[in-house]
Amino acid sequence: DARVTQTPRHKVTEMGQEVTMRCQPILGHNTVFWYRQTMMQGLELLAYFRNRAPLDDSGMPKDRFSAEMPDATLATLKIQPSEPRDSAVYFCASGPGVNSYEQYFGPGTRLTVT
Amino acid sequence: QKEVEQNSGPLSVPEGAIASLNCTYSDRGSQSFFWYRQYSGKSPELIMSIYSNGDKEDGRFTAQLNKASQYVSLLIRDSQPSDSATYLCAVFTGGGNKLTFGTGTQLKVEL
Numbered sequence: 127d128a129r130v131t132q133t134p135r136h137k138v139t140e141m142g143q144e145v146t147m148r149c150q151p152i153l154g155h156n157t158v159f160w161y162r163q164t165m166m167q168g169l170e171l172l173a174y175f176r177n178r179a180p181l182d183d184s185g186m187p188k189d190r191f192s193a194e195m196p197d198a199t200l201a202t203l204k205i206q207p208s209e210p211r212d213s214a215v216y217f218c219a220s221g222p223g224v225n226s227y228e229q230y231f232g233p234g235t236r237l238t239v240t
Numbered sequence: 241q242k243e244v245e246q247n248s249g250p251l252s253v254p255e256g257a258i259a260s261l262n263c264t265y266s267d268r269g270s271q272s273f274f275w276y277r278q279y280s281g282k283s284p285e286l287i288m289s290i291y292s293n294g295d296k297e298d299g300r301f302t303a304q305l306n307k308a309s310q311y312v313s314l315l316i317r318d319s320q321p322s323d324s325a326t327y328l329c330a331v332f333t334g335g336g337n338k339l340t341f342g343t344g345t346q347l348k349v350e351l
Binding site for chain 1: 272274276282283284285286289328330332336337338339341343344
């Protein structure tokens with residue numbers, strides 16, 4: 127059963143702390159996306175990769191957020207320092223990429239910054 | 241103007257009725273269209289994709305695409321309480337692999 131996995135599922139941290147979220151895309155998928163979802167803003171694209179190369183991170187606050195793909199089985203999203211306004215659900219999604227634009231979402235990381 | 245627009249709802253339908261969810265998009269060059277279902281507290285789940293004008297059926301779900309009018313719809317026949325969720329429309333308009341998502345329509349199927 128191929129699924130996107132994300133860790134941790136829940137994270138509560140204090141303002142100013144570093145937060146790292148991890149994602150394992152579906153094996154064989156070559157595109158990976160990071161989204162943030164809040165009630166007010168809906169689903170926002172933060173960054174995405176194709177074949178591990180970052181293609182677009184224009185949705186990310188550059189001063190505090192960073193996204194990487196150290197290898198084909200791991201994508202990371204870091205926030206440093208975290209702020210209360212970063213509280214949201216962060217989703218990772220992956221897609222086959224080649225001639226297909228479908229995306230499959232992981233279960234998400236619910237982040238609360240106090 | 242938002243690129244992908246959906247009525248936020250909630251759309252309430254009685255059990256057994258047909259639920260009709262609509263989505264309009266602004267980029268006439270859009271090529272691929274997707275419907276995602278998101279239960280409260282869960283992640284979006286891909287339920288339908290459509291690429292050509294016309295209808296595409298999958299079980300109780302039918303996706304309809306009209307590129308000339310720039311709208312895509314999702315019909316759910318014999319609606320069940322388990323269909324109660326938020327339905328997100330997503331559009332691929334070219335340029336990388338990005339999808340543009342609508343804000344979603346909340347569907348409530350009432351007993």
